Amino acid sequence: MKDASFQSAYLLSRRKFITSTLLSGSGMALLGLQPAYTKEAANVFQKQWTVQQVMDHILKEGELSPLKETVDTLKSGQASQVVSGIVTTMFATIAVIEEAAKRKANFIMAHEPTFYNHTDNPEWVAGNTVVKDKQQLLEKHNIVVWRFHDYCHSLKPDAISYGVAKKANWLSYYKPGERILTIPKLSLQQLVTHLKSSLGIKQLRVIGDLNQSCERIALLPGAWGGQRQVGVAESEKPDVVVVGETPEWETTEYIRDARLLGRKMSLIILGHSVSEEPGMEWLVDWLKPKFSGLPVSHIASGDPFMWL
Known part of the structure; x- marks a missing residue:
């Protein structure tokens, strides 16, 4: 013995x-x-991550310096919370919050505002009952929302433009930092069909001749604002400007008059949410190897419009 x-x-x-x-x-x-x-090794064997550790690690892995002035702040929850799962999305909608709760994921990375204005000021409209109800839902499920906008666009390559180019099968034509993609010639109709199919968009808005030849594409997903959109159109002279959304009295009217003056330039409006969603979807692939102990998934916030 x-x-x-x-x-x-x-x-x-x-x-x-x-x-x-x-x-x-x-x-x-x-x-x-x-x-x-x-x-x-620390990533592989770390069993628990707090919200602050996740945010710090993302900045470290992205080689990003903390920004003094940024909208990328916590919109709900506490930095000390232990993270049970990460969800990426465009907008932390009520549906996204509820689905995240079903997945037992309590950390949402949302590219755009949660409370309907750029700085997520809950008093943007005083006494907003929808804001209060949404805050209560987040508290009920103990969910953290971190806006990931400025840092997202600061990654190299920019996660949004890279994700869109990847989903559109245009990576071979994509150059980080450049707004123009030169693709094999397509008619405007063929280009519209390709974007709808590859990006999973049901309806687009278009200005232009559907038979026009398109080769130089200004890819501007999201909401750049009319001044920047028109600035790219003027300086780069693309065949077509592809945007997420635009004020109808700015870029839209510029393109209409440009065409009436003989310029062969078209406009495709994808929709804000669906135009940037591929970037937040691709972010999952970027995050997963960095947080091997955490479930990481994407929930699409989707197109808010019903087309009649």
């Missing part, structure tokens, strides 16, 4: 020694593993 106990203790001690050695740098060297393994 004494020998058996001694042998059992010896084997247990030896097992612990081997395990600790293999997890050390020298042990990994013996196994021929690369040093990069140790660099990621």
Whole structure:
């Protein structure tokens, strides 16, 4: 019995020694593993992440410096909360919040505002009952919402434009930082069909001749604002300007008059939410290897409009 106990203790001690050695740098060297393994080991074996740790790690992995002035702040919840799962989306709508709760994910990364104005000021309209009800729903499910807009566009490449180009199968024509993609020639009709099919959009708004040849595309998803959209159109002279949304009295009227003056430039309006959603969807692929212990998924907020 004494020998058996001694042998059992010896084997247990030896097992612990081997395990600790293999997890050390020298042990990994013996196994021929690369040093990069140790660099990621903390991510692989970390079992719990707080909200603050997740945000800090994203900035670190994206090589981003904290911004002094940014809308990318917490809209609900506390930085000290332990994260049970991450969800990316365009807008943290009521439906997205409820679906996140079903998935037992309590950390939502939303690209756009949660409370209907750029800074998410809940008093933007005093006594807003929809805002109050939404806040109560977030509190009920103990869900954190972190806006990921400025940092998202600061990633290299910009997560939104890269995600859109990837989903449109245009990565071979995409150059980070450039707004013009030169694609194989298509008619405007063919281009519209391609965008609807690849991006999963039911309806688009278009100004232009459907038989026009399109090769140089200004890809401007989201809401750039009329001045910047027209600025790109003037400086780059694309065949077609593809935007998420635009004030109808700005870019829309510019394109209409440009065409009446003989310029062959068209406009495609995708819709704000659906135009940037591919970027937040692609962000899941970027996040997953960085948080191996956390479930990470995407919930599309979708097109808010019903087309009649």
